[in-house]
Amino acid sequence: MVDDRTLLTNGRVFASTGDPGERSFDGDVLVEGNRIVSVVPGRLDVDPASARIVDLEGATVLPGLCDAHTHISWPLDFVFDHDEVAAAPSHRHILDVAAVARTFVESGYTLIIGAGVLQIEDDTLMKEFVDRGLHPGPRIVPSGPMITEPGALGSDGHLMEVVADAREMREAVARQCDRGARAIKLFISGDGIVPEFPSEDTYMNDAMLAAAVGTAASYGAIITVHARSAESVAMAARTGVQLIHHACFIDDSALAALEARRDDVWVCPGMHYLYAVVHGHAEPWGMTPDRLERSGYAHELACMADGLRKLKATGVRILSGGDFGHQWTHHGTYAAELQRYVELLDMSAAEAIHTATRNAGPLVGLAVGQVAEGYLADLLVVDGDPAADVGALLDGDRRRAVMKDGKFVYVNPLHYP
């Protein structure tokens, strides 16, 4: 049936094979239902009566992108006012969240992994809203409120849950999973953005993390951690945490612990956020040179670049993503993360794209992130060749269309009026 088959023809294909030297090739892609059923070099012979034919006019089709560290709770006009957003009337706030979900998918992101919410049901409600087809948005792996420990960063307000030991951790993780969260976020290090809680400080212990991982696993959920200090990275790696955010400091022991789990641990740095703060982009919003100095972020960025280069050499998978939604890291500019990998980690554009595509599927247990037969048809169509210039992914005018689960969820009226 025509409705159910779409031929993307006359385009270029970036399949996301994992080869660092990968380039796109002239090819066609056939989608049936929600799956990719054929990818061929050159033209595919399909009876026009049996499929909808979409002429890509030389544009590139690549896998839909993943951002592995998202806060859809942060509205489009967010200005670091966490408490105010958390206290906003829920019925108004959820409209802001919906706008962010739409922005993600319209930016080419068909998969996001929650990294903590400001109102308890933000991720889970939006996932339901999107999955029911009521609103455009990406696939969402929902998170709940972040979890910290007494005396640690975040423990003095009402934004995070506070747990003191392994027993309380089990209860908190089970509670969040019962409410539908599937990516449970723990705070296990400080963050120099609040200078009283330096990034090198480490929170929690092995017993608490192991309890979290075990409880989450019984729900099919993953544990994600805010881990900036080397000690926190090593602890997360040896206790089975699946997704380690930031990893700003990676010493030899952290590197060895990560390498030992090469096949079931992922690192999501959030490098563009750090870069933007260090380069003064946050100054109009109160990040004065003095506060920047006290944050230690410049040193942290240099260490992060160093650590990630070593990590890349081990083959541990890096996932792109990180804290977009500040005024200095606007929603919709998510692919800036990939530009930083090219500039600061010497990744090829293809390698950078791999961090947002093929690397993510296995973490979330979905056949996504490759343009290959049998994979889910989550696809992005852009003018230009992102494997030569990753900046093509940031340009809204060049973004032609986004397909999720075999259906177009965004079509740029400039190209397909």
Ligand SMILES: [Zn+2]
């Ligand atoms: Zn975050």
